[in-house]
Amino acid sequence: xxxxxxxxPSVGRDIARVLKCQERGEGFLKxxxxxxxxxxxxxxxLCEPDxxxxxxxxxxxxxxPILPENIPTKVISKTKSQFSVIKKLINAPETESLICAxxxxxxxxxxxxxxxxxxxxxxxxxxxxxxxxxxxxxxxGFASLKPAAEYDGLYxxxxxxxxxxxxxxxxxxxxxxLRFDALLSIGRVQTPTLAILVKRYHEIANxxxxxxxxxxxxxxxYTGQWFxxxxxxxxKAARIPTKEKADxxxxxxxxxxxxxxxxxxxxxxxxxxxLYDLTSLQREANRKLGYTADKTLKIAQELYEKWKxxxxxRTDSRYLPMDMLGRTKLTLQKLPGxxxxxxxxxxxxxxGKLPLSRRIFDNAKxxxxxxxxxxxxxxxxxxxxxxxxxxxxxxxxxxxxxxxPAHEYDAIRVINGCEGEKFKSTGRVVRINGWKDVxxxxxxxxxxxxxxxxxxxxxxxKATVKKESTKPPAPHTDASLLAAxxxxxxxxxxxxxxxxxxxxxxxxxxxxxxxxxxxxxxGYAARKGRALNATEKGVSLIAIAPEEIASPExxxxxxxxxxxIAKNKRDTDRFMQGIRNLTTFLIDYARDTKTEANFPEEMxxxxxxxxxxxxxxxxxxxxxxxxxxKAVQENTKAFGCAAWRDGCHFTLWKDCLARGGGxxxxxxxxxxxxxxxxxxxSTGMIDLKDGKISFTxxxxxxxxxxxxxxxxxx
Numbered sequence: 001x002x003x004x005x006x007x008x009p010s011v012g013r014d015i016a017r018v019l020k021c022q023e024r025g026e027g028f029l030k031x032x033x034x035x036x037x038x039x040x041x042x043x044x045x046l047c048e049p050d051x052x053x054x055x056x057x058x059x060x061x062x063x064x065p066i067l068p069e070n071i072p073t074k075v076i077s078k079t080k081s082q083f084s085v086i087k088k089l090i091n092a093p094e095t096e097s098l099i100c101a102x103x104x105x106x107x108x109x110x111x112x113x114x115x116x117x118x119x120x121x122x123x124x125x126x127x128x129x130x131x132x133x134x135x136x137x138x139x140x141g142f143a144s145l146k147p148a149a150e151y152d153g154l155y156x157x158x159x160x161x162x163x164x165x166x167x168x169x170x171x172x173x174x175x176x177x178l179r180f181d182a183l184l185s186i187g188r189v190q191t192p193t194l195a196i197l198v199k200r201y202h203e204i205a206n207x208x209x210x211x212x213x214x215x216x217x218x219x220x221x222y223t224g225q226w227f228x229x230x231x232x233x234x235x236k237a238a239r240i241p242t243k244e245k246a247d248x249x250x251x252x253x254x255x256x257x258x259x260x261x262x263x264x265x266x267x268x269x270x271x272x273x274x275l276y277d278l279t280s281l282q283r284e285a286n287r288k289l290g291y292t293a294d295k296t297l298k299i300a301q302e303l304y305e306k307w308k309x310x311x312x313x314r315t316d317s318r319y320l321p322m323d324m325l326g327r328t329k330l331t332l333q334k335l336p337g338x339x340x341x342x343x344x345x346x347x348x349x350x351x352g353k354l355p356l357s358r359r360i361f362d363n364a365k366x367x368x369x370x371x372x373x374x375x376x377x378x379x380x381x382x383x384x385x386x387x388x389x390x391x392x393x394x395x396x397x398x399x400x401x402x403x404x405p406a407h408e409y410d411a412i413r414v415i416n417g418c419e420g421e422k423f424k425s426t427g428r429v430v431r432i433n434g435w436k437d438v439x440x441x442x443x444x445x446x447x448x449x450x451x452x453x454x455x456x457x458x459x460x461x462k463a464t465v466k467k468e469s470t471k472p473p474a475p476h477t478d479a480s481l482l483a484a485x486x487x488x489x490x491x492x493x494x495x496x497x498x499x500x501x502x503x504x505x506x507x508x509x510x511x512x513x514x515x516x517x518x519x520x521x522x523g524y525a526a527r528k529g530r531a532l533n534a535t536e537k538g539v540s541l542i543a544i545a546p547e548e549i550a551s552p553e554x555x556x557x558x559x560x561x562x563x564x565i566a567k568n569k570r571d572t573d574r575f576m577q578g579i580r581n582l583t584t585f586l587i588d589y590a591r592d593t594k595t596e597a598n599f600p601e602e603m604x605x606x607x608x609x610x611x612x613x614x615x616x617x618x619x620x621x622x623x624x625x626x627x628x629x630k631a632v633q634e635n636t637k638a639f640g641c642a643a644w645r646d647g648c649h650f651t652l653w654k655d656c657l658a659r660g661g662g663x664x665x666x667x668x669x670x671x672x673x674x675x676x677x678x679x680x681x682s683t684g685m686i687d688l689k690d691g692k693i694s695f696t697x698x699x700x701x702x703x704x705x706x707x708x709x710x711x712x713x714x
Contacts, residue, residue, distance in 0.1 A: 001094045004036045004128070005086060005112055007102035010305055011133065012038035015101055018138045027085035035089055039102065043083040044114035046166050047072045061178050065171045065587045067580055071163055073118055087119040100148055101128040105314055105368055105510060106566065109151055110158035127151050129368075131312040132375045133305055154368075157566035164188055164558065164579040171583045172549065175590035182599035184541060185522050186586070189507045191545055192555040193515050194524050196484045197534040198542040200476050205668075207472035209681070212239040213246035214466050217253055217416070217423045219458035221450050224416045224423030238424075243467070249421055250463035258418035260456040265429070270407040272435040274318040274359060275371035276398055278509035279486050281313070281391075286479035289390055290530060293478045293513035299391050300372070307388070309379040310395055314510040315369035319362045329354050330376045332400065338381070339396055342438050346403045360402050373399045397438050404435035414452055418460055425449060469698060472683075475531035478516065485512050488556025504560035506552055536666070537599065544597045546589045548582060623671040625650045626688075632670065639670050652693065657686065662695035 004019070006012035013029065013036075016022075021031035028037040049056035049066050051074065056063060075083045090098055098121070102108035116125070125148035130141035165188050172186035215226040226249055231237035240246040276284070281300065285291040291299070300313035320328060329352075332343045347355055374396050381389060407430075414425040427449035476484070484490070485506040507515050516532070519525040524538035534542075542550055549555070558579070564570035598618050623632035625641040627650045633642045641648035654665045663669070663683060672679050678687045684697040 001092070002034050002097050002099060003089050003092075003095050004034055004099045004101050005090070005115065006036065006038040007108055007111055008040065008305070009038050011101070011103075012036050014133055014135075014305075015138055018135050019142070027082050028089060034099075035095075036101075037086050037089055038082075039086070039111055039115065040079050040082055042111055042114070043076055043079050043086070044073050044111075044118045045076055046162060047074050049170055059174050059178055061175065061587075061591060064175055065167075065580075065583050067167065067171075067583065071166055073114060075118060083115065083118070086115055087121075090116070090119055090121045090123060095123060097124045097126065099126050099128055099142075099145065100151075103314065104129045104131070104312060106154055106158045106161065106508065107510060109154045110162060113155050113158070131315075131369050132308070132310070134308045134375050134377045136377075137375070153568040154566045156572050157562045160565055160572055160575050160579075161562050163576065167579055167583045168549070168586070172586045172590070175587045176544070179590040179593070180544065180597055180599065182597075184599075185524075186541075186545070186549060187518075188549070188555060188558065189511070189515055190518055191541070191549050192552040193481070193485055193506055194519055194534065194538050195542050195545070195550040196481060196552055197476055197519070197525055197532060198539050200473060201534040201539055204472045204475065205666075209472070210470045212241060212468055212470075213243055214238050214468055215240065215246050215249050216464045216466070217258070217418065217460045218462040218464070219258060219416065219425075220461055222414075222425055222427075222448075224414070224425040227422055227424050229422050239468075243465070246465045250465050253418045253421060253460045254463045256419050256460055258416050258423070258458045258460055260414060260452050260454055260458075261417045261422075262413075262415040263452050263454055264413045265410040266413070267431075268409055268411050270434075270436075271359070272402050272404055272406065273398065275320070275373060275402055276395060277316050277318045277371060278313050279316070279482050279512065280318065281372060281394070282513065283479040283482050284394065285391060286477055286482075286530065288394070289387075291387070291391075291478075292516075292527070293482055294517050295387075296391065297510075297513045299388050303384075303388055303392055303395075307379065307384065308375055308377050309384070309392055310374055311372055312369045313372055314508075315367070315372060316509045317365060317367045317369060318371045319365040320360060320370045320373070321363050321366045322361050324370065325354060325356075325361065327376060328373065328399070331374050332403075334376045334378050335374060335396055335400075336378055336381050339400060342397070342400045345437065346400065347405060355403055357402075401435040401438040404438060405432060407434040407436045408432040412449055414449060416458070475533050477530045477532060481516060481532055482512055484552070485515070488552045488559075490553070504556040504563075506556055506559065508559070540597050540599055544593070544595050546586070546593075548589075549586060620667045620671055623667075623674050626674060632674065634667055634670075639665065639667075656693060657695045662686070662697075 004012075004015060006015055016029035016031070016034075016036040019031055019034045019036065021029040021034055021036050023030040025035075028035055030036075052068060052072060056066065089095065098116070100109075100112040100116075102112045126145040127148045127150065128141045128145060130137050168188040169186065173184060176184045176186055217224050217226065225238050226240070227237040229237075240249070274280075278297065278300070282291075282293040282296040285296040286293065297313070300310065303309045304311070304313050332346070332354075335343060349355060372395055374392070379392055379396075381392070384392060409431055410429045412427045412429060414427075416423040416425065474480075488505050506512070516525070519538070520527060523535060524541060526533055526535050547554065558575075561570055561575050561578075565572055565575060617633045617635045619642070620632045620634050620639060623639075624630070625632055625643070625648060628641060628643055628648045630641055630643040630648065632639055632650075638654055639652045641650040652665060652670060657663055657665060663681065663686075669679070669681075669686070673686060673688045673693075677689055678685065680686075684695055687694045687696070
């Protein structure tokens with residue numbers, strides 16, 4: 001008998017159906033040759049420090065760092081019964097060998113190996129490695145099993161990842177919690193990801209908007225924007241510093257004759273987008289559909305496991321191997337009816353061959369799994385939930401679009417002169433629509449310019465002056481944060497540069513969504529609409545965290561090392577010694593740092609050896625109560641008068657403006673507001689007067705938030 005161990009019950013049932021294992025048992029399915037059983041995710045995990053030694057139940061700085069040579073493992077109590085089922089099956093006398101059929105990736109490898117070692121099994125193991133869950137793919141996988149030893153590098157990488165996170169997380173979290181008397185969670189990947197959000201938080205908070213004006217001339221059948229032809233920075237060339245100057249230009253040209261001084265056309269080409277890996281799919285689903293990274297992963301996993309509609313989603317490759325040429329052709333031909341017209345318009349070669357491109361097929365750039373594409377099994381579009389259908393549509397259109405020709409157009413630039421002033425008009429003329437034919441709903445109305453030649457004359461029928469302001473960086477979204485994580489904090493847009501950074505990002509495609517959700521769960525980040533913002537807690541944590549744990553680039557090197565271990569290119573001992581050195585450094589830093597921080601009350605440490613002292617309030621420097629003149633203090637929810645026990649009712653809730661689309665109040669804003677009564681920021685104007693606080697967004701006349709009586713004298 002051969003025992004097959006899958007990662008989840010649903011996958012186990014699919015494999016059992018293909019292997020004709022129909023006899024049901026408690027936690028397994030049995031056939032003539034195979035018995036299929038399954039885990040439910042991790043059944044075995046690393047022990048907690050206090051399970052290794054009773055003394056670690058009490059958190060004490062003198063017991064740190066905790067650096068066991070080998071971290072013991074334990075069976076997770078909640079799923080102990082299923083572990084017992086697997087242990088009995090794999091060690092049974094009639095069992096000749098095992099097949100590891102957990103997910104084909106680093107975590108899947110770890111799940112099986114931990115079970116195998118915890119059960120003290122010695123049976124030989126083969127590895128099933130498949131990229132789709134169709135019956136055909138499962139049969140092909142069983143026909144091409146490989147010895148488990150070929151994946152030892154992946155297992156070593158998974159073990160190092162697990163133990164590194166344990167060593168850094170357990171030690172640093174205890175050390176910083178003890179030092180700052182607040183329950184703090186520090187993580188090898190979590191903390192540098194938070195640092196990316198905090199960096200953007202400070203960029204927005206410190207941004208100082210600059211007002212300027214623009215002048216647009218209407219030439220009748222097209223418009224042009226004034227620009228300074230002597231400006232060194234083309235992006236700033238259209239900015240006029242004062243309204244007086246802008247009005248002067250508008251008055252000067254209105255009703256006057258204009259002349260086309262130059263017309264140029266530059267040929268441009270946009271190559272088709274590449275196939276999706278998980279991170280690029282999550283980013284685009286966030287931009288186009290508003291899905292969080294976690295939601296996209298869950299839907300993609302369902303499309304893979306339940307509907308058999310797409311290939312393995314937890315991949316970091318955007319390429320296909322050459323031997324998938326035939327299967328990819330079949331996939332295209334099997335796409336549901338709505339896509340067939342697009343498939344027919346692919347520029348097929350002689351005898352119906354697919355056009356080849358190294359941007360699609362490249363063996364050297366396929367990692368453990370190839371890019372995400374539909375399976376040759378026709379997807380049941382009429383049965384898919386609406387969210388799943390939208391995600392499948394993205395994947396289906398992408399696999400068609402990559403075979404289309406480039407989108408080619410002429411970028412038109414026209415310079416008009418009027419009364420010594422210059423005006424620029426731009427537009428484009430599409431020559432070949434190419435791959436954009438596959439995305440008709442994405443088409444935007446292109447700027448249309450009439451046929452113009454040098455010397456053509458026009459009259460300025462209207463001149464419009466517009467007040468504008470420089471904008472702060474946008475808050476991160478799931479899409480932009482995933483991009484920063486993928487490239488270890490570097491804002492890289494070029495595909496070639498991103499490809500060179502593969503392996504040195506924060507986390508893996510399979511774990512990044514969980515890291516983002518974890519930051520929200522522990523209160524270090526908050527999601528508002530599509531925006532992801534660091535909270536006060538998150539900002540405070542990064543303020544006390546050393547660069548060695550908070551730097552995305554530095555931490556990205558650890559992930560690169562794990563990637564090299566998986567490829568048998570790096571020694572595990574060297575990696576783990578580096579992690580031990582980092583852990584020791586973090587303990588010493590927490591113990592010796594002179595940095596101080598004051599965390600909100602809900603983060604104060606109660607138990608774990610702490611004294612549970614409250615840090616419920618702190619004073620706001622340079623802020624005086626507008627009612628009684630006493631000091632203003634801050635707690636986790638609001639700003640108020642320090643003399644509240646004496647009956648002063650001054651209160652400003654931190655989220656009073658945020659609830660209506662305005663900014664979150666912080667100590668700096670409140671101090672300025674109390675001093676000046678009115679402040680303008682990058683998003684609009686805040687007013688505090690007559691017992692009312694209001695927020696008016698830039699470009700609007702009426703407040704979007706106006707809160708009646710916020711404070712009053714009693």
